[in-house]
Amino acid sequence: MSTSSLPGSASGSLPSPAVSRVRHGLAPWARIAGLALCALLTLGPVIWTVSTSLHTPAKSFDLPPKIIPTDPTVVAYRGVFDQIDVWLYALNSTLVTALIAVGQMITAGLAGYAFARLEFRFKKPLFALVLATMMVPLQVTIVPVFLELKAMGLTDTLLGLIIPAFPTAFGTFLMRQYFLGMPKDLGEAAMIDGAGPWRVFRSVYAPLAAPGLAIVGVLAFNYHWNEFFRPLILETSTENLTLPLGSGLPPGQTSAPARSPSSSPGVVLSMIPAVVVFVVGQRPLREGITSAGVNR
Amino acid sequence: MTNTEIRPARPESVRTRKTRQSRKASERAATTARGRGTRLLAALFLAPTVVGIVVFTVLPIVGSVVLSLFQWDVIEDPRWAGVANYRKILTDSTVLVSFRNTLVFMVLAVALQLLFALVLAITVNGRMPKWLRSVFRSAFFFPLVLSAASISVVMKYLFNQDFGPVNWLLGTVGIPSVPWLTSENGAMAAVVLAYVWQQFGFSFLLFVGGLNNIPKEVHEAASLDGASGLRKHLAITLPLLSPTLLVASVVGIINALQVFEQPYVLTAGGPGDSTRTVVMVIYETAFEQLRFGEASAVGVLLFVLIMAVTALQFRLSRRYVHYQ
CATH class of the missing domain: 1.10.3720.10 (MetI-like)
Known part of the structure; x- marks a missing residue:
């Protein structure tokens, strides 16, 4: 799977950041942090949609967006089912x-x-x-x-x-x-x-x-x-x-x-x-x- | 599995020549009967697919070409128009702009899609716990399963200049508010980003598959020879991945040339005609203005464009793609 792992790293111990910077260009933690950020940006619109659907319409556009609604409500859902x-x-x-x-x-x-x-x-x-x-x-x-x-x-x-x-x-x-x-x-x-x-x-x-x-x-x-x-x-x-x-x-x-x-x-x-x-x-x-x- | 008891062969010597011959004859009869049965079964099995494809794809292609030579608004009888429809659409500024927009969109969208997908696929393939890798992989391909139309409704809020989270996010790092949906360049950028957001997972999956097919030893040898991260990827990963790159770019381009949902919902082709795409023009000409002949002519041109771009790509790839 991991095509870029080194022969020596098969032991399971993480290579030290200095070594892997030479080999990969990036430390493993930086790589994973970068991926996590990208994953968050990818899922962001979906998370935003779900959380917005649980807000009252008036609070939908609060900035910064409240990911976890302070008082979750299904008002918006009821509205959709009515309309x-x-x-x-x-x-x-x-x-x-x-x-x-x-x-x-x-x-x-x-x-x-x-x-x-x-x-x-x-x-x-x-x-x-x-x-x-x-x-x-x-x-x-x-x-x-x-x-x-x-x-x-x-x-x-x-x-x-x-x-x-x-x-x-x-x-x-x-x-x-x-x-x-x-x-x-x-x-x-x-x-x-x-x-x-x-x-x-x-x-x-x-x-x-x-x-x-x-x-x-x-x-x-x-x-x-x-x-x-x-x-x-x-x-x-x-x-x-x-x-x-x-x-x-x-x-x-x-x-x-x-x-x-x-x-x-x-x-x-x-x-x-x-x-x-x-x-x-x-x-x-x-x-x-x-x-x-x-x-x- | 019924007649198993006949099978065990008796010693050949016991049989006479005659019985062997008659057995041959009966076998031949059985084979032809079986051949007839096979052909009948094949016909039955193929009928739904072949009839369906002829009725709903082959005839419509012919129909498109024929229709493109007529003037027809459904209400009156079709009138022969020759190449008048083509002459008209090739001088129509909206149609020409839509082709330009679609090509600009295609270049931007495919380039970004391949770049993101490639960088992420290489990074995900690096050393990390297995569960983490599968979390990332799932996250990156998740947008693919959503409806482009529904998610574009959401994107419309996200890209709102005044209360959209995108500008808020950019504001936190000091970037002044961008008029995403109200300026020509902003609208194109928003359509590209919304599209790439949803589609890069497809190329990503292809690249992950392609990377897994590269023998581990190749990288190990390169590392031993002292190749560092970026150089190793440029010199070794990319050439070995080039067949996958070709596939990803061909499919990416074919799909991008057919873009519809994102501009239709997000910008309705505006502001002005700045994000109107070819498929939007086909839709509007045929089903809003009821000019079926012209719409078919635009469709035929799009088809020719897709074929030409794909053929060009395969020609170029002969020089740049390395098969192992």
């Missing part, structure tokens, strides 16, 4: 995100398996097609996608958000790599035993795919829970808004100028599931993000 239908937006967000995550796990799992373990014609060009679409930015295709959905009658419906997100080029790629990493002998042994292609998939490989599917699911959840651009374009009715659109931003006022500090409780509420995923699924999330980059 906007948080439960409805949360339900919409949950529905959309969960269905997309499950949908992507299914489509990516199946297609990834086909590309990794089944033989068929046009396999290479089809796979190249899937890979190529990974490069296409969503914003470039959004106008025709909007028109397609309009023609299907799916604009301003939750389904219009969900269905186009089912196919996932990256997820397919990831699952293909995942299935390729499994020993080929397993499937061959089952085939010699007379198992058909479906049996081989169902009983041999599919049960081993859970960790890979977890990566696809966690990435999908993280991305679509926070998604803003597509819902902004597709959903016009208040009852179809998702949390990022509905919580921080009052309906119909999507890019409003100055707004009341009551939006911080909304932001906090929309953060909660993301934080849960961060804590529970940190490992698949990290692996997914890393491979998202490495495999481009």
